[in-house]
Amino acid sequence: MVMAVSFERYGRLYYLDPGSHRPRVGDKVLVPTEDGPEVAECVWAPQYVTEEIGGLPLCEGIATTADLDRDEQNRQRRADARVIAKRTIRQHGLPMKVVGIDFVDRRPDVDQLVIVYFSAPHRVDFRELVRDLARGLRARIELRQVGARDEARLQGGIGPCGRDLCCATFLKDFEPVSVRMAKDQDLPLNPLKISGACGRLMCCLKYEHPLYQEFNAKAPATGTQVETPAGDGVVVGHNVPSDTVVVRLAASGRRCACSRADVCSPRQQYEASSTTTPDAPLPEDLVDVVVPDEPETTAPETTALETTRPETTEPVATEPEVTQAAAAETPEERRRRKPRRRRRLHHDEGESPQ
Numbered sequence: 001m002v003m004a005v006s007f008e009r010y011g012r013l014y015y016l017d018p019g020s021h022r023p024r025v026g027d028k029v030l031v032p033t034e035d036g037p038e039v040a041e042c043v044w045a046p047q048y049v050t051e052e053i054g055g056l057p058l059c060e061g062i063a064t065t066a067d068l069d070r071d072e073q074n075r076q077r078r079a080d081a082r083v084i085a086k087r088t089i090r091q092h093g094l095p096m097k098v099v100g101i102d103f104v105d106r107r108p109d110v111d112q113l114v115i116v117y118f119s120a121p122h123r124v125d126f127r128e129l130v131r132d133l134a135r136g137l138r139a140r141i142e143l144r145q146v147g148a149r150d151e152a153r154l155q156g157g158i159g160p161c162g163r164d165l166c167c168a169t170f171l172k173d174f175e176p177v178s179v180r181m182a183k184d185q186d187l188p189l190n191p192l193k194i195s196g197a198c199g200r201l202m203c204c205l206k207y208e209h210p211l212y213q214e215f216n217a218k219a220p221a222t223g224t225q226v227e228t229p230a231g232d233g234v235v236v237g238h239n240v241p242s243d244t245v246v247v248r249l250a251a252s253g254r255r256c257a258c259s260r261a262d263v264c265s266p267r268q269q270y271e272a273s274s275t276t277t278p279d280a281p282l283p284e285d286l287v288d289v290v291v292p293d294e295p296e297t298t299a300p301e302t303t304a305l306e307t308t309r310p311e312t313t314e315p316v317a318t319e320p321e322v323t324q325a326a327a328a329e330t331p332e333e334r335r336r337r338k339p340r341r342r343r344r345l346h347h348d349e350g351e352s353p354q
Helices: 065-092 127-137 148-155 179-184 209-218 260-264 266-274 299-307 319-327 331-348
Strands: 002-006 014-016 028-031 038-047 097-104 113-119 140-145 225-228 231-239 244-249 255-259
Touching: 014 028, 028 065, 038 065, 065 097, 065 113, 065 127, 097 148, 113 127, 113 148, 127 140, 179 209, 225 244, 225 260, 231 255, 244 260, 255 260
Parallel strands: 113 140
Antiparallel strands: 002 014, 002 038, 028 038, 097 113, 225 231, 231 244, 244 255
């Protein structure tokens, strides 16, 4: 079984093994961390999954009243530490922005620890700032600089789609995103439309990119002549989510959306290849007429033809037979057979071909 918890409302989700506990949605549970068990809210109740998932941390049980009181005190300390840190940074005139505060009171090596997450355009000398913060908060201070994407994940927010940021809810790692992904998906290369709250390229460009790559590899390119159930036409666009191809028909000029299988299906490829198979049988009326093309006749081949001729001194009477056969043919068959018949006459008369 698997359950999901969150340390903040609408925050990042963490998956746990409920063990013998069965908390309901909204209950406060204890989650094991590096600094000891912390209080989190159950977002997904324990439920069975189809696949075996191992390596999940084990839930340490339902939070008691003492755990809830301690968590509330730590929240108040974090709020006070944020106000003091912002005021001290402003006094020192440093180009720093406080992103988040973490208060640790269960680490065995220190009594109290305040971790300040900040963002800055470049490296900052904060040695004097640390001393003033330690004096004002009366605790050990750690300053950690984060990037633009980590800043958006810590602060949270709403993305261009109107939903909570992916990095603040379910994304665990940041995968590389490039402008090439936006080009493959026919998105406008306007930075304002393909950038997220952090100012970088949106992480969701990575989600559907493999689907677009597969579609572009198999679908006909724009401008290709294709055959559709409605008639022949030219591909003028693609619609990847619906797996269709937009075709402009040659007869009427209107556009229609056809399935990719109707345009480039394996059946059409098989039918096209079967019509050009070299082993296909010839029509019966052309079996005794059509002969394969031969290279230029050499002297040995001429000798072979002469030896197969009947031993007679009279000329071979093939011309009247060919003329009589030609009279019964259609004009189209006559045009197809005429060059080859002439070549056979040359051979019979003992002449070399031109």
